Amino acid sequence: MTYGTQLAERVGWVQRRCNDLVRNVEHFIHGKTGVIWNAVVGLLAEGHLLIEDVPGVAKTSLAKALAHSVGGSMRRIQFTPDLLPSDVVGVQLYDTHKGEFQFKEGPVFANIVLADEINRASPKTQSALLEAMAEHQVTVDGVTYALPKPNFVIATQNPVDQQGTYSLPEAQLDRFMMLLRIGYPTPEHEVRIVGDAIARRLPEQLQPVATIEDLQQMIEVVRGIYVAPALQAFIVTITNATRTIPQLKLGASPRASNALATAAQARAAVDGRAFVTADDVKQMAKPVLAHRLVLTPEAAVQEFKPEGIVDRILAAVPVPQAPVGA
Structure with a gap:
């Protein structure tokens, strides 16, 4: 069996497992297939997800459904103004029996x-969360502790109610691979949501449909998805363009280029391909x-939208014409 045949079989296995994950989440999140697929792509790309939308549209439910579909460890942190850093990463506690300090892990020590x-x-x-999200480790009192692998942060925030909130700084936003918005359901899907509520x-x-070991293997397959040099240049051209737009005070960083390439690899895998196409890049560009x-x-006063600026860039940047397959 050739390497290409082996890779094709492994990619096919990833596609089937992703279909299982999406169908499982759809048992509870109705009518949002595209959002669910992007969330799964984010996990396969080893990226953290930020789900932002108005109250009551199932932001937390989507995160929970995704976490419970994968049989790994999951911890929830309810962020409040009085939450301390030690409540997130952990704290050194003195053990009177052993006569020494022992590290008590915080909830960040989980797969999801x-x-x-x-x-x-x-x-x-x-x-x-910055060190945990960027380096999959935390440092407490000068000692570094590795987080379990894989380790994902799925965060939610409400963009409407700003009272008592603190805007995420650009450095932290940059750590999130993707931002997803759910939106209101259609009336037909909202009827199903009401039925779920009535049935409690x-x-x-x-029930989990994949183990954390499955997810780790899927991630390994995604790492092997081929990205042609022409597409690598295409990605860099897109991110570089954001740094020249006069309506933008801050464009996309090199970390964004890496994230877009990795997300495109995961997008190709869930579509059953062992190589990235320009369409994969364009599909993942906005999130x-x-x-x-x-x-x-x-x-901002003129009501420009970052999503619209990305659309303009994608329309202006030439798509590579060279073959991109492996």
Whole structure:
């Protein structure tokens, strides 16, 4: 069996497992297939997810449903103004029996960490997640502790109610691979949501359809998805373009280029391909890039939208014409 045949079989296995995950989440999250697929892509790309939308549209339920569909450890942190950094990462406690300090792990030590209403915590507490999200480790009192693998943060925030909230700084937004918005359901799907509420169905009742070991293997397959040099240049051209737009005070960083490439690899895998196409890059551009772009005050007053700017860039950047397959 050739390497290409082996890779094709492994990619096919990833596609089937992803279909299982999406169908399982759809038992509870109705009518939002595209959002669910992007969330799964984010996990396969080893990225953290920020789910932002108005209250009551199932932000937390989506995060819970995704977490309970994968049989790994999950911890939830309810972010509040009085939450301390030690409540997130852990703390050194003195053991009187052993006569020494022992490290008590915080809830960040889990495969999937649900950070609910992350913008309600102080900047100091929010920053406690930075090292964990970027390096999959935390440092407490000068000692570094590795987090379990894989380790994902799925955070939610409400963009409407700003009272008692702290905007996420650009450095932290940049750590989130994707920002997803759910939106209101259609009337037909809302009827099903009401039925779930009447029947007292909860996302915690979902049974896992993949193990954490499955997820780790899927991630390994995604790492092997081929990205042609022409497409690598295409990605860099897109992110570089964000740094020249006059309506933007801050464009996308090199970390954004890496995130877009990795997300495109995962997008190709869930579509059953062992190589990335330009369409994969374009599909992932808005969820990966838009939340990293900071408008100038003048552009904000004129109601420019980062998503619209990404669309303009994608329309202007030439698509590679060279073959991109492995």
